[in-house]
Structure formats: structure tokens, C-alpha cells
Amino acid sequence: xxxxxxxxxxxxxxxxxxxxxxxxxxxxxxxxxxxxxxxxxxxxxxxxxxxxxxxxxxxxxxxxxxxxxxxxxxxxxxxxxxxxxxxxxxxxxxxxxxxxxxxxxxxxxxxxxxxxxxxxxxxxxxxxxxxxxxxxxxxxxxxxxxxxxxxxxxxxxxxxxxxxxxxxxxxxxxxxxxxxxxxxxxxxxxxxxxxxxxxxxxxxxxxxxxxxxxxxxxxxxxxxxxxxxxxxxxxxxxxxxxxxxxxxxxxxxxxxxxxxxxx
Amino acid sequence: xxxxxxxxxxxxxxxxxxxxxxxxxxxxxxxxxxxxxxxxxxxxxxxxxxxxxxxxxxxxxxxxxxxxxxxxxxxxxxxxxxxxxxxxxxxxxxxxxxxxxxxxxxxxxxxxxxxxxxxxxxxxxxxxxxxxxxxxxxxxxxxxxxxxxxxxxxxxxxxx
Numbered sequence: 001x002x003x004x005x006x007x008x009x010x011x012x013x014x015x016x017x018x019x020x021x022x023x024x025x026x027x028x029x030x031x032x033x034x035x036x037x038x039x040x041x042x043x044x045x046x047x048x049x050x051x052x053x054x055x056x057x058x059x060x061x062x063x064x065x066x067x068x069x070x071x072x073x074x075x076x077x078x079x080x081x082x083x084x085x086x087x088x089x090x091x092x093x094x095x096x097x098x099x100x101x102x103x104x105x106x107x108x109x110x111x112x113x114x115x116x117x118x119x120x121x122x123x124x125x126x127x128x129x130x131x132x133x134x135x136x137x138x139x140x141x142x143x144x145x146x147x148x149x150x151x152x153x154x155x156x157x158x159x160x161x162x163x164x165x166x167x168x169x170x171x172x173x174x175x176x177x178x179x180x181x182x183x184x185x186x187x188x189x190x191x192x193x194x195x196x197x198x199x200x201x202x203x204x205x206x207x208x209x210x211x212x213x214x215x216x217x218x219x220x221x222x223x224x225x226x227x228x229x230x231x232x233x234x235x236x237x238x239x240x241x242x243x244x245x246x247x248x249x250x251x252x253x254x255x256x257x258x259x260x261x262x263x
Numbered sequence: 264x265x266x267x268x269x270x271x272x273x274x275x276x277x278x279x280x281x282x283x284x285x286x287x288x289x290x291x292x293x294x295x296x297x298x299x300x301x302x303x304x305x306x307x308x309x310x311x312x313x314x315x316x317x318x319x320x321x322x323x324x325x326x327x328x329x330x331x332x333x334x335x336x337x338x339x340x341x342x343x344x345x346x347x348x349x350x351x352x353x354x355x356x357x358x359x360x361x362x363x364x365x366x367x368x369x370x371x372x373x374x375x376x377x378x379x380x381x382x383x384x385x386x387x388x389x390x391x392x393x394x395x396x397x398x399x400x401x402x403x404x405x406x407x408x409x410x411x412x413x414x415x416x417x418x419x420x421x422x423x
Contacts, residue, residue: 174378174394176369176387179375186345192330193341229399231389 033254036262039197042207048261055207056138056259059214063139066132071121085143093144094256097245099156104161107246110137128235134216138205141258149202149256151249164246167239173230194263200251203260210263217244293402300371301359314423316411319404321372333351346377353413362409381405
């Protein structure tokens with residue numbers, strides 16, 4: 001004979017299961033990768049989606065102009081990468097930072113642009129926060145729009161990835177916080193008026209509403225360091241390069257959104 | 264005319280400097296004793312001013328507590344949700360418990376995200392040279408904030 005349960009037992013069970021599910025939500029949510037896009041206001045989303053309103057698109061135009069200029073040796077980017085960059089392979093752009101066999105170290109997309117600029121066009125090196133470099137990076141990264149980030153972290157990349165990961169969990173500055181606290185533990189919570197995102201990099205270079213400026217990742221990281229009241233690192237330092245490897249790989253699978261609009 | 268402009272410039276520079284150095288807090292020469300999860304004696308024997316405390320918890324260059332905590336301060340639109348709400352906090356915690364938490368939360372929970380507002384700078388990693396050898400808040404600031412928080416006994420707004 002089937003045992004009869006009182007309705008109260010069912011209600012208790014219902015609540016019990018609900019409680020368990022609710023307490024698990026942060027963990028379940030956490031396992032899922034969420035682009036910073038999901039954390040911005042509807043208004044900001046509209047700006048990002050509209051090519052005319054999104055300031056990133058005029059930066060892409062500038063990038064194309066620079067792309068089509070000839071270098072000191074009469075060579076230009078399009079000799080190898082096609083008119084307006086139509087020979088760039090989105091899957092390959094989405095793999096940066098990757099290991100560079102000649103330089104024998106990992107290179108970011110910025111490093112790679114710099115490498116071609118100096119070695120192939122025989123130009124004078126660009127400063128790491130030069131707006132020309134920013135424009136080129138935005139234009140090229142945009143070629144992989146919608147492609148999934150796919151950084152390889154095996155073999156030669158492994159030690160650099162591990163160093164970046166250790167950095168991510170290191171506390172910095174007078175505020176004495178690490179990246180993970182804001183972007184893993186308290187994701188979704190409000191820091192005053194600002195909702196904390198998972199801190200992904202799939203939108204970079206991006207337009208910041210706060211400073212009304214286009215920034216690349218190291219420039220954004222320097223802002224983070226300033227707000228932690230910590231001594232920052234050079235834009236092309238090994239520390240920031242390793243961190244970029246970790247951050248990009250942490251978002252492996254997210255679609256590239258360059259040029260994104262963020263707070 | 265020229266002299267007057269000069270005086271003006273020098274004056275504004277002094278004002279700027281004072282403002283700047285005001286933002287950067289005092290060195291933590293004052294010692295305190297932790298017993299359990301309490302600091303019983305006011306830091307440096309100072310007396311707190313709750314009205315100033317209320318300003319400090321809002322000020323982005325000072326306590327900036329609102330960035331993480333809800334407080335009964337309706338003038339500010341946005342209150343953070345990272346830490347627990349501090350509405351009626353003194354129903355839950357005593358003055359001496361609050362003092363330790365505001366002074367250095369990491370002595371209560373070593374993994375806390377809450378900054379140690381009067382924690383020794385030698386325990387921090389890579390402090391920016393601007394803030395070298397300073398604490399985020401001065402002992403007086405801490406006492407002002409503590410004296411404000413202990414007035415939060417009910418869910419009502421306190422304006423003084």
C-alpha cells in the first residue's frame with residue numbers, strides 16, 4: 001500500500017527544495033560566462049548596438065585610415081592582410097594572446113600589431129598608449145566580431161597563464177582587494193550605482209561612459225589600480241600581459257563585442 | 264595688480280595643498296588593543312562627532328561606506344549591496360565590536376573585501392606612492408564614524 005503524506009509534508013518539501021535551489025543559484029550562475037553587456041543599462045546597450053551612436057565606430061574608421069597608410073619602406077598592412085583587412089581570419093584574431101615563435105614569448109594583439117609595424121613596415125615603434133595603436137587594435141579586433149574568444153593555455157602558454165591567474169588573486173593597494181573578490185565573489189552586487197560584472201575582456205578595446213574615452217585593456221587595468229590606490233604597472237609589462245592571457249582565457253567562449261560600450 | 268594675482272595664486276595653491284593632504288590620511292602611529300572581536304578604548308582616546316561621521320561614510324574619498332553598505336541616508340541615491348545593510352547596526356553589534364570592524368575588518372574575517380580603514384600600511388601590497396605610510400582614515404575619522412554608527416538603533420533616518 002502507498003504511504004499517505006499530509007499536505008504539510010509536501011509544503012515542507014517544496015520549501016526545502018526551493019531553499020536549496022536558491023542557495024545554489026549563485027554557484028550555478030557563476031559557472032556560466034556572462035558578458036559585461038548583460039550588466040549595463042538598456043540605454044548603454046542601445047548605444048553599443050547602434051553603429052552611428054557607438055563612438056567605437058569612428059575609432060574603427062581612424063584605424064582603417066592608418067591601416068591603409070604606407071610605411072617607411074612603402075609596405076602597408078593591406079599588402080599582407082587584404083583591402084580593409086578582409087584577409088584577417090576571425091578565428092585567429094580570437095586566439096590572442098598567443099605564443100610567438102620568433103619572439104619566443106606570448107604576444108597580445110597589440111604586441112603583434114607593434115611587431116608588424118616595426119618589422120614589416122619598418123616604422124618607428126608606437127607608444128603603448130598611442131591612439132594609432134588603439135585605433136588599429138579596435139579595427140582588427142572588430143574583424144572578429146561575434147567570434148568566440150579562444151585562447152590556448154596549454155604547453156608554452158601555460159606558465160604565463162598561471163602567472164596571470166596568481167596575479168588575479170593577489171591583493172593590491174591600500175584598498176587591499178583582489179580582482180576575484182569583485183568579479184567572482186560579488187558579481188551582480190552593487191558598488192554604489194555600479195553593478196559588478198564578471199570583469200570579462202571580450203568587448204575591448206571599448207568605449208567607457210565614465211571617462212567618455214576609448215580604452216584598451218591595459219589602460220582599463222591602470223584605472224582599476226588607481227581605484228585600489230595601488231602602484232600600477234607599465235602598459236606593456238609582463239604582469240599586465242600575463243593578466244591579459246588569464247582574463248581572455250577566463251572568458252574563452254564569450255563572443256567578441258569590440259567596440260563595446262561599458263561603464 | 265601683479266602682486267595681487269601672485270598672492271591669489273599662492274593662496275589657491277596652499278588651499279589646494281591642504282585639501283590634497285587632507286584627503287590623504289594620517290600615519291597610523293596610534294596603537295590599539297584588540298580583545299576578542301572588540302576594541303574597547305576609543306582610538307587615541309579621541310571623542311567622536313556623529314555628524315561628521317555621517318559625512319565621512321558618504322564621502323567617496325574618505326569612508327565611502329555607501330559604496331558597499333545600505334545606510335539610512337536618503338540624500339544619496341545609490342547604496343551598495345556588497346556588505347550587509349548597516350541600518351540599525353547597533354542593535355546587532357556593540358560600540359567596541361563596531362570599532363574593530365571599522366578599524367580593521369580583516370582581524371574579524373581575513374578574507375573580507377572590506378578595506379582596513381586603519382590597518383597598518385606595512386601589511387598592504389604595492390600601495391601607491393601617493394598613499395605610502397598612510398591609513399585610509401585617521402583615528403579621529405574612525406571615532407567619528409563609530410559614534411555615528413552607534414546612533415543607528417532603529418530603522419529610522421538620522422539627520423542630527
